[in-house]
Amino acid sequence: MGKSNTDLNRRNFLKSGAVAVAAMAAVGAGVGYIKKVKGTDICKQNILRPPGAIAENEFIFGCIKCGLCVQICPIQAVKLAGINEALSYGTPYIDVREQPCDFSCDSLQCVETCPTAVLNFKQFEETGGNALTEYQKVHDVSDPSFNPFKVQIQAMKEAxxxxxxxxxxxxxxxxxxxxxxxxxxxxxxxxxxxxxxxxxxxxxxxxxxxxxxxxxxxxxxxxxxxxxxxxxxxxxxxxxxxxxxxxxxxxxxxxxxxxxxxxxxxxxxxxxxxx
Structure with a gap:
């Protein structure tokens, strides 16, 4: 290998090493920042989460930023926060002035599809079941027009x-x-x-x-x-x-x-x- 090629490889190695060190420093600083942020500070972020969101300090670290809630929303109400949103970067939110959640999906699809339950469907499932039980006590469910889904989804929306x-x-x-x-x-x-x-x-x-x-x-x-x-x-x-x-x-x-x-x-x- 010639001297010029050796020098070139050496320079490239030094450059890549410098970049790696800088990246590690940035990550380290980020980790340090995350450790310093208290749960109460995180909760001060004025971000509207999709239905079923758990407590903000738990949501931030439980969300895996998969984007499934964004993909499944039929009216594209759910967005992912940008890099300027600090710890919320990549997590779902709703900008209601531009596109609110109007419940027209009729099934809380964003909550159902969440793989980590930071959008927790269990509460809505229980609410829907309880509403159906109460409805059946005072209505004739043998009526062909009876639709249990409508009873459940209305209660889930209101919850x-x-x-x-x-x-x-x-x-x-x-x-x-x-x-x-x-x-x-x-x-x-x-x-x-x-x-x-x-x-x-x-x-x-x-x-x-x-x-x-x-x-x-x-x-x-x-x-x-x-x-x-x-x-x-x-x-x-x-x-x-x-x-x-x-x-x-x-x-x-x-x-x-x-x-x-x-x-x-x-x-x-x-x-x-x-x-």
Missing amino acids: VKMGMAKVNEKTCLAVQGKGFSGTPRGKDFEGIYRSPDSNEKKASPLSNKTFNRDVCDLCVTECPIGEKAIVMDKDNGSFKPMVLEGCTGCGVCVMVCPTEKPSIIVEPLNENSHV
């Missing part, structure tokens, strides 16, 4: 607790006594959902839907859970959307809100375990 909606009274059109006419987010908006007041079998674009309301109430009428989650409260002649304990944090209300900056948001409840 979801991703977050809690919160109304900004300063900007809410209803509180100001204002109406709304038109398409809430414009014709170019790509978000989809299944409207509860229609006969839609699956989600359709919000941009295809128009509304004409004397007093804006879209957050109430478009909620997939209904009156258990949010109602329009009339107090002293004024209107105000009132969020109830039945709110699941699905975020449909946030997406359909027509104000430029949404007058209703969802605050994540991921500091609590749903197990």
Whole structure:
């Protein structure tokens, strides 16, 4: 082997060695950082997780970032967090302003497909079973029209607790006594959902839907859970959307809100375990 080739190989070896050392240092720093982060600090991350998410500090380290929940969601509501999200990098979340969970899959598919149970289906399975048992006590299940699946899935949807909606009274059109006419987010908006007041079998674009309301109430009428989650409260002649304990944090209300900056948001409840 010539001297020039020997020198070249030597330089390449030194370069690769330097890169390896730098990489090991970076990994070491990352490990050190992870060790220093307390569970309470992790829980402060303002990320809305998909249905069934366990406590955030357990979720962060239990999620294997496989992306199955992303792939199976029929409306593409579940996304994977980017590198700027620190410890949440590669884990699933939902941006409800752009694409909320409208439950139109009718089976909590993201939870069912999770291989590690950080999206825990067991709680929903039990809820559905209990709902069916109670239903059978007061209804004739021999009726050919009886569909046990509908009873179970409705109870499972209502058991979801991703977050809690919160109304900004300063900007809410209803509180100001204002109406709304038109398409809430414009014709170019790509978000989809299944409207509860229609006969839609699956989600359709919000941009295809128009509304004409004397007093804006879209957050109430478009909620997939209904009156258990949010109602329009009339107090002293004024209107105000009132969020109830039945709110699941699905975020449909946030997406359909027509104000430029949404007058209703969802605050994540991921500091609590749903197990």
